[in-house]
Amino acid sequence: MSTPVSLDTIPLAPKVLLHDHLDGGLRPQTVIDLARAAGYDQLPSERADELGEWFIASADSGSLERYLETFSHTVAVMQTHEALVRVAAECVEDLAADGVVYAEVRYAPELFQERGLTLDEIVCAVQDGFREGERRAAEVGKSIRIGTLLCAMRQNARSAEIAELAVRYRDVEVVGFDIAGPEAGFPPTRNLDAFEYLRQQNAHFTVHAGEAFGLPSIWEALQHCGTERLGHGVRIVDDIKVDDNGGVQLGRLASYVRDRRIPLEMCPSSNLQTGAAPSIAEHPVGLLADLRFRVTVNTDNRLMSHCSLSSEFAVLHETFGYGWTDLQWFTVNAMKSSFLGFDERLEIINNLIKPGYASLIG
Numbered sequence: 001m002s003t004p005v006s007l008d009t010i011p012l013a014p015k016v017l018l019h020d021h022l023d024g025g026l027r028p029q030t031v032i033d034l035a036r037a038a039g040y041d042q043l044p045s046e047r048a049d050e051l052g053e054w055f056i057a058s059a060d061s062g063s064l065e066r067y068l069e070t071f072s073h074t075v076a077v078m079q080t081h082e083a084l085v086r087v088a089a090e091c092v093e094d095l096a097a098d099g100v101v102y103a104e105v106r107y108a109p110e111l112f113q114e115r116g117l118t119l120d121e122i123v124c125a126v127q128d129g130f131r132e133g134e135r136r137a138a139e140v141g142k143s144i145r146i147g148t149l150l151c152a153m154r155q156n157a158r159s160a161e162i163a164e165l166a167v168r169y170r171d172v173e174v175v176g177f178d179i180a181g182p183e184a185g186f187p188p189t190r191n192l193d194a195f196e197y198l199r200q201q202n203a204h205f206t207v208h209a210g211e212a213f214g215l216p217s218i219w220e221a222l223q224h225c226g227t228e229r230l231g232h233g234v235r236i237v238d239d240i241k242v243d244d245n246g247g248v249q250l251g252r253l254a255s256y257v258r259d260r261r262i263p264l265e266m267c268p269s270s271n272l273q274t275g276a277a278p279s280i281a282e283h284p285v286g287l288l289a290d291l292r293f294r295v296t297v298n299t300d301n302r303l304m305s306h307c308s309l310s311s312e313f314a315v316l317h318e319t320f321g322y323g324w325t326d327l328q329w330f331t332v333n334a335m336k337s338s339f340l341g342f343d344e345r346l347e348i349i350n351n352l353i354k355p356g357y358a359s360l361i362g
């Protein structure tokens with residue numbers, strides 16, 4: 001018998017997450033504990049429930065720039081080795097508890113140097129935390145693997161250095177690179193050296209594009225920078241015309257994205273908060289999935305959006321009627337699009353994802 005799809009059952013399904021920010025996923029109580037330990041007295045509340053509410057309400061601003069301001073508090077408490085290990089380990093525990101079997105978690109090492117840590121010390125601390133989290137998850141019978149993406153911030157000029165760092169740690173589960181931060185005014189082509197270097201090194205990268213800025217940003221990310229995936233990419237709908245009879249016409253860029261199977265790392269709840277989409281019902285994910293773009297579903301920032309991958313799936317189920325077969329399609333899309341090796345991706349698809357959905361479909 002088929003298991004009904006609901007917020008209670010979706011955590012049982014194996015899921016894959018490609019777009020999740022480490023500094024956007026802290027537990028509110030952890031923010032408070034770490035602030036005390038660091039002597040940081042700028043938190044808007046010292047009560048976990050209130051602080052959680054504050055992050056959600058403040059991120060709900062309608063603008064990416066204001067949404068990003070909320071990260072000043074999480075970044076402030078992530079400046080020591082111990083803090084980074086704790087945040088990384090708890091991130092893995094939380095994702096494993098939600099039924100995520102593979103995740104690519106990203107962060108910008110350059111933000112954690114306020115108290116003197118070197119970039120290498122930062123990467124080592126986070127990797128230690130991820131391995132610790134994987135061990136704790138295994139102890140409670142959960143299988144999860146984490147790949148790390150290192151971000152460079154668009155407004156800073158350190159992308160070449162961060163790209164080199166990503167390549168240096170590629171053999172210890174740092175699987176790729178990304179650029180994040182404010183999009184308007186900071187086109188991806190400002191980082192051409194970094195992308196050129198990564199391609200020369202046969203390394204993987206994704207770019208936040210088409211979130212707070214439109215088609216030119218997506219076009220540059222793909223055709224100048226050579227990105228393999230698009231972080232968000234929601235504005236690709238600006239190149240798709242749907243007429244009154246439901247006829248659909250794809251422009252050249254949208255056709256390219258679909259034809260080349262460019263993965264879209266879509267983050268519905270985050271997009272509502274930054275104003276990139278007006279509602280879930282009107283979110284481009286519905287149209288893009290119908291048109292068989294390579295859509296993946298992601299959390300972006302679990303703290304700021306008060307979400308999990310299961311809750312994102314649940315909202316899509318409620319809004320668009322997606323069932324287990326659709327949720328499996330998003331999951332296989334994500335696994336195929338991950339930066340792990342081909343054989344490792346196939347193994348997770350065949351040994352974890354397909355049997356997991358088969359038992360739910362019944």
Ligand SMILES: O=c1[nH]cnc2c1ncn2[C@@H]1O[C@H](CO)[C@@H](O)[C@H]1O
Nearest residue numbers: 021068071106107108151180181208
């Ligand atoms: O949706 C987003 N768009 C662009 N940048 C983001 C988004 N979410 C988080 N960050 C930025 O990425 C940094 C590294 O994790 C965060 O500190 C935040 O500034």
Ligand SMILES: [Zn+2]
Nearest residue numbers: 021208231300
């Ligand atoms: Zn993001």
